[in-house]
Amino acid sequence: MTTDVASGPGDPAEPPANLAKLNANIARIEELTQRLVHALSQRRLPDPGVEAPGPDLFADAAAAWWTEMLENPGKLIEAQVGYWGKALRHYVAAQQALSQGRTEPPAGGDPAARPARPAADRRFANPLWDSHPWFNFLKQQYLLNVEAVESAVAELRDIPPLERRRIEFFTRQIVDMMAPTNFLATNPDALERALETEGESLVRGLENLVRDIEANRGELLVTLADRDAFKVGENIGATEGAVVFRNRMFELIQYAPRTAKVRARPLVIFPPWINKFYILDLKPANSLIRWVVDQGYTLFVVSWKNPDAGYAEVGMDQYVEEGYLTAIREVKAITGEARINAVGYCIAGTTLALTLALMKKRGDRSVASATFFTTLTDFADPGEVGVFLTDDFVDGIERVVAAQGYLDRVFMGRTFSFLRSNDLIYGPAIRSYMMGEAPPAFDLLYWNGDGTNLPARMAMEYLRGLCQANGFARGTFRICGETVSLADVTVPLCAIACETDHIAPWKASYAGIRQFGSRDKTFILAESGHIAGVVNPPVKEKYGYYTSAAPIGAESAAWKAGAAHHRGSWWPEWIGWLAKRSGRMVAARVPGDAAHPVLAPAPGSYVVEAPAA
Structure with missing residues (x-):
């Protein structure tokens, strides 16, 4: 004789809703990954000449920097000691805060070693960049690195004006690209959103990425505006x-x-x-x-x-x-x-x-x-x-x-x-x-x-x-x-x-x-x-x-x-x-x-x- 028993939400016969959602997301990721591989295969082989400046640019910059340092070695020692001293103090302070279970950065500290975030820098608007020792360490170390790189470029001598402008511009591109906000593991906004949505935000992000690469024949060009919100001749470009x-x-x-x-x-x-x-x-x-x-x-x-x-x-x-x-x-x-x-x-x-x-x-x-x-x-x-x-x-x-x-x-x-x-x-x-x-x-x-x-x-x-x-x-x-x-x-x-x-x-x-x-x-x-x-x-x-x-x-x-x-x-x-x-x-x-x-x-x-x- 058997007895029918209604399945409850914890019954093994019925997987939890979050597990079903996880499985659905995994299936979506697999399908999106296949589309991504296909989209990337459509990209034309790039010409290196249009992808980045020629290698001579930074070779000349490096040569100019080393020439300056060899003529004035004290400047090199001062720059290196200053940079590593600040970096080490940051590392020790962050380790102490984390080991003691504190969720705030160490009080006080050397102002010169902890450069303030520019008020207009929206990348670090999340309060965790200032309140959490790990994220605060990442931010401050990044800003120290930026300061060191910019100082090195500023020290270059005998560089023609156009070449200096190019060095400054492409150095800034590298510096901006390496910001911790540009990486999932070091972006508190993205991590918080992933937790809030049980990973759904990351799946939607992958969908957006695949869509953009497909739309641009293998090239990555970020879609800046909703393509379905406007139609030329109807709600824009519509003057009679x-x-x-x-x-x-x-x-x-x-x-x-x-x-x-x-x-x-x-x-x-x-x-x-x-x-x-x-x-x-x-x-x-x-x-x-x-x-x-x-x-x-x-x-x-x-x-x-x-x-x-x-x-x-x-x-x-x-x-x-x-x-x-x-x-x-x-x-x-x-x-x-x-x-x-x-x-x-x-x-x-x-x-x-x-x-x-x-x-x-x-x-x-x-x-x-x-x-x-x-x-x-x-x-x-x-x-x-x-x-x-x-x-x-x-x-x-x-x-x-x-x-x-x-x-x-x-x-x-x-x-x-x-x-x-x-x-x-x-x-x-x-x-x-x-x-x-x-x-x-x-x-x-x-x-x-x-x-x-x-x-x-x-x-x-x-x-x-x-x-x-x-x-x-x-x-x-x-x-x-x-x-x-x-x-x-x-x-x-x-x-x-x-x-x-x-x-x-x-x-x-x-x-x-x-x-x-x-x-x-x-x-x-x-x-x-x-x-x-x-x-x-x-x-x-x-x-x-x-x-x-x-x-x-x-x-x-x-x-x-x-x-x-x-x-x-x-x-x-x-x-x-x-x-x-x-x-x-x-x-x-x-x-x-x-x-x-x-x-x-x-x-x-x-x-x-x-x-x-």
Whole structure:
């Protein structure tokens, strides 16, 4: 005879819920591991020239350091004794605290041996970095190591300025990479999350890692924003308009009027083709495109084609002839105006300046005024980006584009991310892969991850002729059969640079504007960086700007010394400048005309095409 007994939660016949969850997670890890191995196998064999600086850089740095130490051995002894003394004191203090079961770091101590965490260093925000002796020891030892490395680099003598900048930059990359926060076993936030979720956060993190590697064909590029939160043309890039012209280089978008009257002279914006144009048309509240239309302008924007290998032979000449000059011609035809106003952003500003110089040579006066957003034309000092513009990197890029026909968007995105590695690489990687968090729904970061390729010829002409040879500033650069210089740009102009721009440093931007041949020059210095300083709508009043009565011919320091600070966005200042050069008010224009029928609603097809595989 048998008796049925109901199984309780502790009955061996029914595994505990946490055991079932563990088994399910193990199965997920096995499946994800297989996907990870397959995704990594898709990665192209990298060219060492684009992965890291050439070995000569640190060999020269080491030689310079040893030369200095041999000439002054006392300095070497002092540095070594100081470092090891601090490290040993930290080790002993941490061991004592742990052996006595204390959960706080030892009180007092040598302030010099325990460097304070910088207030802005968000990596060490968790209280355990200060309250737990083990984590406190890791943090302080890391900061001591950073101090020692930075001191060694600072002691280098007889190093050319560019080489010193490169050594400092790539040393900082190594130092940032080795932070204890970047490793699971030494990151208290990640360990706490793993305990709270019974390991679920680590499984989600592995899912995020596999997803990113699969999406980038074997390369690791952290997803910065929720890819499902936005759709171009619906909740971003959605200002009403139409594509009214298309060729192999670009689609021309004319935006629908939002006022009964508009300025007679139309405005065309040339955005950079390194990224997509809708950075100027994110959500309605921060859309420069929508705001300009609201001010009563007939606005056109160029949406560039995202090139594949079929564009390998497209160079700067084609961008000028088939891009800029064609767009200007079509805008004039659609509006019936003899002259237009133009805006160029970043590399598109550089190329707008080349176009204007060419037009000067040809006697073409179609552009009445030009505005430059964060534009470099004199590359004598390109700032932080300059560390990637030496032959060891550029030679590698040349080999890669010769084989592929284009410079891959992944390389571009990764390179710019390293300029702010803690914010754009390590921080997001920790949240995604260690904490298992989903990327945020942030429109600016979504755009940042929506990259584009560069044609092979154009990329090399830009890197060799403009960046390395500085041909435009030296008057040796040839475009469409003409040799042009900065002095050939003579139209009235307004230039906006950004105070903390790490891609187009404001002083370098100012240096190029100084050399333009224009008599009518206005310079505006916006607060913040390359993107946030430009996308700064008046409603937020987040960042201010500077204007100066000093002549643009003065040095940048003199200009800044005489500058006045203004609260709020620079947009109204610029639009006031533009209004004086835009003619009378006329009846608003609808997109297109009989010869330019509407081809598609804005934002068009080029901006949403999948990049080349």
